[in-house]
Amino acid sequence: MNQPLAGFAPAPVTARMENHGNHMLKVAMQTGNDLLARVGSMVAYEGFVQYEPNPPAVRQIAKDWLTGEGAPLMKCSGDGLLYLADYGANVVVINLNGDGISVNATNLLAFDAHLTWGVERVKGLAKFAGQGLWNTKISGQGWVALTSRGKPIVVDCGGGDDETYVDPDALVAWSPNLKVKGKRSFRAQSLIGRGSGEAYQMAFSGQGIVVVQPSEDSTDRLRVRG
Amino acid sequence: MAREFQRGHKARISDLTAGTDLYVGVQISGPGLTFDISCFGLDADERLSDDRYFIFYNQPKSPEESVQLLGAQAGDTESFRVTLDRIPQQIRKLSFTATLDGAGQMSQVGPGYIRIVAGGEEVARYPFSGSEFSTERAVMLGDFYFKDVWRFAAVGQGFDGGLDALLKNFGGEVAEDEPAAAPPQQPAAGGAAPGFAPPAQAAAPPAFGAPGGGPAPVPAPAPPAPVPQPAAPGFTPPPAPAPAAPPVHTAPTIVAPLHTPPGGSPVPPPAPAPAPFGQPGQQPPYGQPAPPPGYGQPPAPQAPPGYGQPAPPPGYGHQPPPGQPPAPQAPYGAPQGAPHGAPQGAPQGPGVLGALQQFKETPTGQRWTQQNKKLVRADLGIGGQPVLARQGSMVLYQGKVDFSYKGAGFSGRIVGNATGQEMQLMRCTGQGQVFFAENSTMLHPIELQGDAVCVSAENVLAFDEGLQYEVRRIEGHGIPGGALFTMQFQGTGTIVVKTHGVPVVLPVTPTTFADCNAVVAWSAASQVVVSSQVRMRRNSYPGDTGESVNLQFRGAPGNFIVVQPYEI
Numbered sequence: 193m194n195q196p197l198a199g200f201a202p203a204p205v206t207a208r209m210e211n212h213g214n215h216m217l218k219v220a221m222q223t224g225n226d227l228l229a230r231v232g233s234m235v236a237y238e239g240f241v242q243y244e245p246n247p248p249a250v251r252q253i254a255k256d257w258l259t260g261e262g263a264p265l266m267k268c269s270g271d272g273l274l275y276l277a278d279y280g281a282n283v284v285v286i287n288l289n290g291d292g293i294s295v296n297a298t299n300l301l302a303f304d305a306h307l308t309w310g311v312e313r314v315k316g317l318a319k320f321a322g323q324g325l326w327n328t329k330i331s332g333q334g335w336v337a338l339t340s341r342g343k344p345i346v347v348d349c350g351g352g353d354d355e356t357y358v359d360p361d362a363l364v365a366w367s368p369n370l371k372v373k374g375k376r377s378f379r380a381q382s383l384i385g386r387g388s389g390e391a392y393q394m395a396f397s398g399q400g401i402v403v404v405q406p407s408e409d410s411t412d413r414l415r416v417r418g
Numbered sequence: 419m420a421r422e423f424q425r426g427h428k429a430r431i432s433d434l435t436a437g438t439d440l441y442v443g444v445q446i447s448g449p450g451l452t453f454d455i456s457c458f459g460l461d462a463d464e465r466l467s468d469d470r471y472f473i474f475y476n477q478p479k480s481p482e483e484s485v486q487l488l489g490a491q492a493g494d495t496e497s498f499r500v501t502l503d504r505i506p507q508q509i510r511k512l513s514f515t516a517t518l519d520g521a522g523q524m525s526q527v528g529p530g531y532i533r534i535v536a537g538g539e540e541v542a543r544y545p546f547s548g549s550e551f552s553t554e555r556a557v558m559l560g561d562f563y564f565k566d567v568w569r570f571a572a573v574g575q576g577f578d579g580g581l582d583a584l585l586k587n588f589g590g591e592v593a594e595d596e597p598a599a600a601p602p603q604q605p606a607a608g609g610a611a612p613g614f615a616p617p618a619q620a621a622a623p624p625a626f627g628a629p630g631g632g633p634a635p636v637p638a639p640a641p642p643a644p645v646p647q648p649a650a651p652g653f654t655p656p657p658a659p660a661p662a663a664p665p666v667h668t669a670p671t672i673v674a675p676l677h678t679p680p681g682g683s684p685v686p687p688p689a690p691a692p693a694p695f696g697q698p699g700q701q702p703p704y705g706q707p708a709p710p711p712g713y714g715q716p717p718a719p720q721a722p723p724g725y726g727q728p729a730p731p732p733g734y735g736h737q738p739p740p741g742q743p744p745a746p747q748a749p750y751g752a753p754q755g756a757p758h759g760a761p762q763g764a765p766q767g768p769g770v771l772g773a774l775q776q777f778k779e780t781p782t783g784q785r786w787t788q789q790n791k792k793l794v795r796a797d798l799g800i801g802g803q804p805v806l807a808r809q810g811s812m813v814l815y816q817g818k819v820d821f822s823y824k825g826a827g828f829s830g831r832i833v834g835n836a837t838g839q840e841m842q843l844m845r846c847t848g849q850g851q852v853f854f855a856e857n858s859t860m861l862h863p864i865e866l867q868g869d870a871v872c873v874s875a876e877n878v879l880a881f882d883e884g885l886q887y888e889v890r891r892i893e894g895h896g897i898p899g900g901a902l903f904t905m906q907f908q909g910t911g912t913i914v915v916k917t918h919g920v921p922v923v924l925p926v927t928p929t930t931f932a933d934c935n936a937v938v939a940w941s942a943a944s945q946v947v948v949s950s951q952v953r954m955r956r957n958s959y960p961g962d963t964g965e966s967v968n969l970q971f972r973g974a975p976g977n978f979i980v981v982q983p984y985e986i
Contacts, residue, residue, distance in 0.1 A: 284773070284774070284777070285773060286770055287768040287769065287772070289769040289770075289772070341857075342792040342793075342855070342858035344777050345777055345789050345790065345853065347779050347814060347816070348779065350816075354816065354817070356815070356816045357814065357816070357819075358813065358814045359812055359813045359814065362814065367770070401770075401771070404793075404813050404814045404853065406792035406855030407813075407855060408810060408811075408813065408856065408857065409857055409858070
């Protein structure tokens with residue numbers, strides 16, 4: 193009976209974070225090496241893992257998030273294998289290795305607790321898209337896992353003054369050293385209800401990359417459940 | 419009737435024929451010209467890694483005889499026998515080429531073809547003529563390539579150099595001091611020393627060209643020795659062009675190519691295996707700046723040069739030890755290898771850039787490029803015409819692009835009034851690249867070259883403004899809303915169709931039906947009939963199957979419909 197399913201058994205662990213398929217993240221947990229993950233993202237675990245919602249450290253850093261409902265992160269600690277997923281979104285695992293990355297809050301799945309991180313409001317664009325664009329800037333030596341609705345694409349901004357414009361709903365992550373601007377492509381027509389549907393974009397310029405998902409669905413499925 | 423291929427068309431062999439023992443015939447001729455017709459067996463990197471799979475007049479068969487040169491017969495200048503299921507694992511592509519022997523150029527070639535014959539019946543034919551070429555000295559006619567299954571692609575791509583340049587392009591070696599027409603292959607199998615260079619005629623393998631020693635390959639006799647073939651059409655050399663109608667259910671289906679550049683410019687040569695990033699390329703793509711994407715799918719993302727040059731990588735240090743996860747403060751976070759040196763195909767490199775390497779933008783010089791299954795990039799600068807796209811489908815753009823409202827037009831408004839769902843379009847003009855995606859649906863760029871296709875209005879994502887389109891209305895009893903609205907596109911250009919999930923492309927047969935909610939597109943030549951299943955006894959059972967209204971498609975073989983696994 194198990195034969196058709198046998199191919200989905202977990203592969204041996206080779207790193208702290210790995211993909212299991214395209215849509216699931218496997219984290220090798222160890223005591224002393226905690227993980228911060230989105231609340232509600234755990235789908236399975238093996239071993240002894242404990243979860244602490246709304247940990248004090250997070251509360252400290254993510255003051256801005258605290259709008260009465262608590263930070264959307266939980267601290268996971270213990271030993272074992274932890275499986276995380278976000279409603280079938282693609283999972284991208286990154287070993288930061290000293291680099292930094294800014295991640296849209298809804299696209300962050302998990303990261304090592306010892307990384308340097310902070311929450312900031314996207315300048316000039318806050319509450320633009322009606323969702324309030326928060327982003328988490330993470331850097332240091334460790335692992336980060338992002339989610340993306342569909343296989344993402346990475347675009348190089350080119351380094352010059354040329355700007356790359358991204359639909360905020362499709363934005364996943366970007367290099368923190370990029371310059372970010374909000375751009376409203378307002379024209380007279382769009383004011384009378386005949387817009388092109390692309391009323392605002394975020395403009396990136398500088399040296400770095402932008403990660404974009406092939407979907408404009410930025411609803412936070414994990415948060416909806418509360 | 420054989421399926422006619424056009425340049426760039428691709429199809430699964432299994433759609434053409436159930437057989438795997440195939441006869442491939444090439445007819446090419448020109449006044450005063452002679453040709454060498456050969457077959458390159460290439461590996462997954464499109465390299466000729468094994469000389470024994472270069473099948474030409476001096477080496478008429480591969481070691482296990484899966485590819486054999488048969489000589490001229492049945493009206494063909496040259497013919498091959500290809501037994502697909504005996505081709506070894508490492509050979510992933512068979513490229514059939516014709517090279518000029520002696521003076522001349524490809525534009526002098528008269529009408530010719532490459533055809534596939536199975537069981538005595540011609541199942542595919544790609545006709546070409548010299549007018550498609552100019553000063554080239556060689557032409558890649560067609561490919562058998564393996565992507566999940568064996569497929570055939572009509573390539574029809576000229577190549578400037580002769581046979582030796584072609585051989586070099588595939589990574590083969592040409593010994594020096596040999597005339598171009600006689601690449602002195604060192605066939606590992608036979609140890610053949612090419613003692614005889616120019617073939618008397620490209621048509622017949624020179625019998626005395628066989629090397630002196632060893633188990634030398636000998637030209638196969640024209641009727642091949644019968645080999646037991648389980649459950650496949652028997653292999654017989656085809657009769658002289660006598661078209662025989664294949665059973666209608668095996669009539670192959672062809673969707674227009676994805677990666678032919680518009681405008682009919684010569685296709686750049688198939689990408690030689692991309693050199694590992696960071697290493698000097700072993701072999702620059704011949705005469706072309708950018709390697710084009712491979713067949714059907716974009717290749718593994720490739721970093722454009724200059725990407726991520728800053729950020730000096732930390733020196734090569736510890737690689738993460740495989741096995742158990744590292745202990746706390748263990749080296750998993752330690753500086754690791756330079757991210758930019760990560761070889762292609764490495765699943766994971768350290769650093770942000772290394773980890774995201776696999777999602778890099780696909781380089782392109784084309785107007786429409788599929789970046790991955792769900793993202794399409796349009797370069798407005800190429801071709802110079804605006805793109806019309808569904809509103810809100812832009813996810814990213816670079817350059818100066820202006821988005822403006824595009825009314826649906828008079829007929830569109832009628833549709834909008836009738837259905838309550840107007841097609842909301844925007845016009846993208848300017849210079850730059852726009853990336854389109856919507857809701858993680860799969861995207862399929864279909865290139866129209868004068869033909870027409872009908873697409874259900876909800877499944878249109880974007881298209882070239884140069885295409886003519888009109889709204890057609892299919893009326894019928896029982897269709898929700900009273901009628902089904904489709905857009906018929908015609909002309910030359912690309913249209914991007916989106917589907918939820920992997921679609922199925924069905925050939926139109928006398929009995930092809932589709933759910934009107936799930937059908938995505940169909941070739942415009944097929945006729946649509948609404949068929950309601952009315953059965954006397956239906957009402958005597960409680961409940962309805964819910965599948966009472968279907969669309970029936972009628973048309974000549976060669977028409978197709980596209981159905982998605984999702985009912986809107």
